[in-house]
Amino acid sequence: MTETSPHLATTADAYDAIAVEYAGIDRTDLNGPSLDRALLAAFADHVRAEGNxxxxxxxxxxxxxxxxxRSMGLDVFGVDLSPVMIGLAREAYPELRFEVGSMDALDVPDGGLAGVVSWYSVIHTPPQEVRGFFEEFRRVLAPGGLLLLAFFESxxxxxxxxxxxxxxxxxWPVDGLADxxxxxGFTEVGRMLREPWEGERFRRGHLLMRAGA
Structure with missing residues (x-):
């Protein structure tokens, strides 16, 4: 898989077009008590415990x-295909680092990261190409590094x-994505499924995985 995969250009263009509207969505999943926020906090706890x-x-x-x-104490940066999204992120959070890039070709050395969060970011990837993203996540993670996935569950x-x-x-079925x-090269640490909230269509799946040696 390369950065020229047709779905990548399609996805970037689609999110460029809707970026301003998307940025205005009420994020009750993040801004108040929720299972989603709790899972991100658990991920942050693990990363901090292993050297941050x-x-x-x-x-x-x-x-x-x-x-x-970042508010949970992590040294974190963001990457997105959409230049418009990255512009909005930099405007909203000028103290943080955001880069335009493809998550199947990250500008990170082998083993350079303690953690990767993919929060509903592989959902647009054709199933036959998802393996390539996981291989890239494994490449950039140090042994024992953590991968947190959020996705729509089937x-x-x-x-x-x-x-x-x-x-x-x-x-995706949670077992299929875990497999x-x-x-x-990942080992499952834990998983969470939650039922859709009012206004949501589908059950949400979450996997916390650890990179092998």
Missing amino acids: GTVAEVGCGPGPVTALL EGGPVTEFDHRVTTAYR LAGET
Whole structure:
């Protein structure tokens, strides 16, 4: 997989077009008590306990998760395909680092990160290309580094395409995504499934994975 994969250009263009509207979405999942926020806090606890190295949020959008992780004490930066999203992130959080880039080709040396957060950022990736992203996450993580994934869960069914409001996306069975991560060098630490809140369509899946030696 390369940065010229057609879906990457399509995704970047789609998020550029909706960036301002997207940035204005109410983030109750992050701004108040929630299972989502608790899981990010648990990730931050693990990273701090193991030396508090640098973390990348890949597919960071306008930056709210990156900012939340920084408030939890992490040395974190954000990466996104969409230049408009990165512009909004830099404007909203000028004290933080944000870069335009592709999460299948990160500008990070081998083993350079203590953690990677992929918060609904592989959802637009065609299923046959997801392995390449996991391989890149494994490359940039130090042995024992942590990967946190959030995604739309298919409720026991197969990988399923759906009409995401921005561009085509996919729901994954949690076991299928965990198995794929395992094949690329990760060991599962834990998982969380939560039912959709009012106004949400699908169950949410979360996996915390540790990179092998």
